[in-house]
Amino acid sequence: MTINQTSICNEALSLCGAESIDSLDDSTENARRCANIYPQTRLSLIRMHPWxxxxxxxxxxxxxxxxxxxxxxxxxxxxxxxxxxxxxxxxxxxxxxxxxxxxxxxxxxxxxDNNNEQTWDALLAEAMSLYLCSKIAKPITGSQAEGDSAWQKLQMLLKQARAINGQERPSQTFYGDDEASLIGVRY
Structure with missing residues (x-):
C-alpha cells in the first residue's frame, strides 16, 4: 500500500469509526477536517521526534x-x-x-519538514494516523474516548521510535572528544 495523505487520514478516520475519504479535496466534512489540521499536525509530529x-x-x-x-x-x-x-x-x-x-x-x-509521505518510515505514518485521530475523534464521535486512546497509543509509539533510534545510531558521549575535566580529576 502506498503511504500518502489520504491513506494516513483514512487510517485516522477508521480509528474513529468514521467513513473514509477519496481525497482531501472531497466536499465531505471528514475530508475538510483532515485537510484543515493535516499540515500543522505533520509539523508538530515531525518536531516531536528526530525521525x-x-x-x-x-x-x-x-x-x-x-x-x-x-x-x-x-x-x-x-x-x-x-x-x-x-x-x-x-x-x-x-x-x-x-x-x-x-x-x-x-x-x-x-x-x-518532509511532506513526501512516500519516503516516511512506517512508524511515522502510524504515528501521524494516531495523532490525527486524537484531534478529530471528538468532533466526529462526540466523545473524547477514542481521541484519548489514540493519544495514549501515540505516546507508546513515540517511546518505541526512540528505542529504535537508540539501536540504529551509534552511542554519543556527553562531553565530546576531550575527556571531561571533572572525570579526569578523579583519577
Missing amino acids: SCCVKRVILSPVTTHPSFGYANTFPLPKDFVRLISAGTKNFDIENRHILANSNSIELIYVY
Whole structure:
C-alpha cells in the first residue's frame, strides 16, 4: 500500500469509526477536517521526534549582517527547518530563524519538514494516523474516548521510535572528544 495523505487520514478516520475519504479535496466534512489540521499536525509530529526519514545535513555560510553583540556571525536556517539535531559547534544560539555563532561555517544536522509521505518510515505514518485521530475523534464521535486512546497509543509509539533510534545510531558521549575535566580529576 502506498503511504500518502489520504491513506494516513483514512487510517485516522477508521480509528474513529468514521467513513473514509477519496481525497482531501472531497466536499465531505471528514475530508475538510483532515485537510484543515493535516499540515500543522505533520509539523508538530515531525518536531516531536528526530525521525531518520526527516533528517538532512547542510553546511551553512554566514550572511553579511552580524549580531549586535555576543557572536561574530549569523547563519540563516533552511526554509524547511523544523528542529535542530546538531550545529557542529558547542557555542551557539538560535534566534529568529538564524543560528548565531562565532564559527565561520555551521555543519547543520536538522529535522526538516518532509511532506513526501512516500519516503516516511512506517512508524511515522502510524504515528501521524494516531495523532490525527486524537484531534478529530471528538468532533466526529462526540466523545473524547477514542481521541484519548489514540493519544495514549501515540505516546507508546513515540517511546518505541526512540528505542529504535537508540539501536540504529551509534552511542554519543556527553562531553565530546576531550575527556571531561571533572572525570579526569578523579583519577
